[in-house]
Amino acid sequence: MSEIMNNKIKNMLDTIRMEARMTASYTGRAAFDESVMQAMQDVDRGDFVPAIYRSQAYDNGPLPIGNGQTISQPYIVALMTDLLDVNADSIVLEVGTGSGYQAAILGKLVRQVYSVERISELAASSEKRLKQMGYENIHVRCANGYSGWQDKAPFDAIIVTAAASHIPQDLIDQLKPGGRMVIPVGLPYTNQTLMLVTRNEQGSTNIESVLGVVFVPLVDD
Ligand code: SAH
Numbered sequence: 001m002s003e004i005m006n007n008k009i010k011n012m013l014d015t016i017r018m019e020a021r022m023t024a025s026y027t028g029r030a031a032f033d034e035s036v037m038q039a040m041q042d043v044d045r046g047d048f049v050p051a052i053y054r055s056q057a058y059d060n061g062p063l064p065i066g067n068g069q070t071i072s073q074p075y076i077v078a079l080m081t082d083l084l085d086v087n088a089d090s091i092v093l094e095v096g097t098g099s100g101y102q103a104a105i106l107g108k109l110v111r112q113v114y115s116v117e118r119i120s121e122l123a124a125s126s127e128k129r130l131k132q133m134g135y136e137n138i139h140v141r142c143a144n145g146y147s148g149w150q151d152k153a154p155f156d157a158i159i160v161t162a163a164a165s166h167i168p169q170d171l172i173d174q175l176k177p178g179g180r181m182v183i184p185v186g187l188p189y190t191n192q193t194l195m196l197v198t199r200n201e202q203g204s205t206n207i208e209s210v211l212g213v214v215f216v217p218l219v220d221d
Contacts, residue, residue, distance in 0.1 A: 008058040012074055013041060015060045019075040026211045032082040039108040040078050045071070048101040048129070065099045067119050069216055072161060076213065077102055080182045083196055083210065084157040086110045093152070093174065095145030096161035096218065100126030103138050106159070113138045114152045116145035118219060146220050148174040155179060162218035163192045167207070177201045182210075188217040 017031065024030035046057035049071060053063045062070040072080075081102070086092060090110040094103055097117035103126070106113045115138060117123040123142035130138050141149065145160070146168045153174035160171070160183035167183060175181055179199050186192025194210040 009041060009044075012045075012058040012060065013037060016040065016075045016078045019060065020079070023079075023211060027079060027083070029079070029082055032078050035109055036078055036082045036105075039081070039105045040074065042108060043101065043104045045074065045101060047133070048099040048104070065122070067122055069098050069119070069122065071099045071101050072215070077105060079211070080159055080161070080194070081105055081109070083182045084159060084180050086157050090156040091152070093149055093155045093158045093171075094161065095148070095158070095171070097126045097140050098122060098161065100130045100138070100140070102159065102161055103140070104130060104133070104135060107135045107138045110157075111137060112152075114149045114155075115140050116143050116149055118142065118144050118221075144219075144221065146170065146218065150174070157181065158183075160184065160218065161215065163188065163213075163215040164218040165220070167195065167197060172197065172199070172205055175199045177203050184213050184215045189214075 021030050046054045049057050049063050060073050060075055062073050065071050086109050091112045092106050092110050094115040097115040103113050103115045120142045123140050127140040147170045154176040156179050158171055158181040163184040163186055177199050181197040184192045184194050191212045194213045196208045196210050198206045
């Protein structure tokens, strides 16, 4: 990798570290786990955005990925990944595959990633991209993620990368006792709230709000 590229990625990581410190009073996390930061360093975001945006791939902002959808800003990807508290044994569900970038970050950290995308073009292109990159533990399916991925449940962690109108009961049901879900909740194209849903060992659910965010809508059809 060229020195310019290395510097761009280093700057991206520094910006994530700084923003993590700045938002610590909301998120409770002044720094993200080193394994998460390592995954952010190892997965090249430039490989997941259209060629015309490649020069902006390491900026801390969202970018268009086609079909009216966006790849989230790197800080949000790192925060949501960190909040899941996953490890090498985790089985994770993602709703909203998009470009496959968030799935790739998770793919570096966990045993299996099951990712659901409702737009068939995006499901097909991200599945192909991830396969070409050699990820064998990421599985993409074209479906409405409001109902999760029943056959592969229960999950240690669930990450929803589009804003839901409410927390879907099917997703709560597919979370293992002790499991964690991060999900933005709110009206389309307004400020939404990133929520952390945890299930305790007895199966009861706790919901906390983490941070104001803006995501494309989770479409229920
Ligand atoms: N995680 C992605 C970004 C996702 S953008 C990445 O890393 O690139 C949100 C995605 O959620 C979009 O691709 C959108 O098509 C998808 N989406 C919206 N509603 C959905 C639903 N009900 N089920 C599955 N995917 C959905």
